[in-house]
Amino acid sequence: MPDRPTRIDLIRNIERALRDESLQRQMGKAMPASRKARADAAAELPEWESLRSAAAEIKDHVLANLESYLGQLESQVRALGGVVHWASDAAEARVIITDLARSRGVRRIVKSKSMTTEEIFLNPALESAGASVVETDLGEYVVQLAGERPSHLIAPVVHKPTGEISDLFVKKLGVPRYERPEDLARVAREVLRAEFLAAEMGITGVNFAIAETGTLVIVENEGNARLTTARPRIHVAVMGIEKVLPRLADLSVFLRILARSGTGQRSSVYVSLLTGRRRVGETDGPEELHLVILDNGRRRLLADPDLRGALRCIRCGACQNECPVYQHAGGHAYGSVYAGPIGAVLTPAYEGLEQARDLPFASTLCRACADVCPVKIDLPGMLVELRARAVRTGLAPRRDRMLVGAWTFFTRSPARFVLAGSLGRLAQRLLARGGKIERLPYPLSGWTAHRTAPLLASRPFRKRWKPPQEGPQ
């Protein structure tokens, strides 16, 4: 069901997104606001750059000692009465969680926002196992009602104008048409409240897992994750192996950079530190706590020195907000769970470069992502590396080979370069009209689809150059 057999047709997806006027309007409104919020929040802290460095350092330290921290986390969670499950891939994770639901007779499940559960396509599996699953993050709830997938790491519904959400609620919930976001939130809250009360199982992601104490940290703004973990009898937390942090003290760095990078908040509204299941004498919290720790390609990435840094990612979404490609394409165009610059690295790494071969090329290498990444992931360097791998493994399209082949042929010596100019000027005579070129043939036709082409100068610089008296050097 979920495993993707076909190639992601990124170029067609992007073209479709560009024709979607409502998407373009919505992104044009939402993205600049997110960027400004982040920039203002970062500028407020004089220590911002040192926080970024500290965060990157801690993550690298964890990645260098990953198995030992995971072992420590496992024993701490066990000591607190939790059960730890190891899933090597998405299918294993689905089996673990659906078996849990089945064996405990779970019929109703609430979920808080988790990209990791998106990555393993959990909801359809649970539904096939006979349970109802309700997303309780407002954005995720909307996405679920619409039968879509989240388009952004932290703002799953950023692609959807409010008006469409109003229509969706009328259609799916049979409520009057509300225009204001706060009224829509109230409607959702009423529906979701009943779900929280009825659910036997709550499923969440994990932002940070503390090896030292076995604490699972969940960051959110709506309080739904807190209800998801407090009310149902069983809590299942799903995390990638890279989410572990050594000590509770490390949180101070990460909570600050995550909130400011993601939403521009000084702090997220709810930060839950969950240490073990309900203990004797306690009145709330789950009776059972299960922690599912997922590999799903991460250890392979860890063994890849050029791309390993992508495992530092804390899923803040800043690179998406900042990326001019994401801003125009929207998240769905990337055809995968993870969109934007980090998605262009993770999707080829997790799902295979062959299927995702176009993703690393969908960037001008403008480096806006690298500038804002709170854990300093070298995203442009990784995109360049993945492009090189695509070329080395024969995945580059013919047009690229033609263009680059011609370019490198003609730039290999000054004589060839001068010849290229002469040939170009001959061709130019046929193509130019009134001192302009408005149409170029394949493979350059993409240029003139959107712009006038420049004319080659009648004599190149090197022919016009007159060395000063003594000659060069």
Next chain:
Amino acid sequence: MKPVALFVTCLVDQLYPHVGEAAVRVLERAGCTVAFPEEQTCCGQAAFNNGFQEEARVLARRFLDVFAHAPAIVAPSGSCADMVREWYPRLFRDTPALGDLARSIASRTYELSEYLVRVLGTTDLGARFPATVTYHPSCHGLRGLGLREEPLGLLRAVRDLRLVELPDAEQCCGFGGFFSIKFAALSGAMLSAKLDTIEASGAEVVTATDVSCLMHISGGLSRRGSRVRAMHLAEILAGS
């Protein structure tokens, strides 16, 4: 007199030789003697950015040979300077001797405005340019080389030039080399957003440190029938 070697860049050489000549005039005005090593061609960025690292390495090798002994290498392009500075050392990381040469050359390579302001400490080159101008900070100069104030400082010192702010200036124009052809519609959409801000700025001239971005921007302006002209920073600084 400071001796510098001009890396004119392949696009300037064939498409915009007057920009190269302007760069020479500006450097001479700033007290440099300019050499043009005639064996130079292209830094290889177009191949490199597209994943063709072997091809890029051939061109980078040539660059290292041509400029091995140059005291300072100045290019009228933030993007090409950044290619040499940021990527050459990585491109040769597995060959120690070339890696050392690449790092040495990287440390001697500058974008024009960077060289003028950071190395020579000049901002006023005695230029005069009577027009309303806005400045687009090209990504590789801005985020690669960290050029923010240098080009603006040079522009502020130009007589009769009225500098106006470009809204959302730091957004990429959408050029991206072969990206502009492969992802033509997307590149066109990014360009269109950039052109809107250029026209909204009220400028008669948009300038930048890179002819590549300017080629894309001026192509878009021309297609739109806009009256705004695109000019390289060196052309403005050479004005008198």
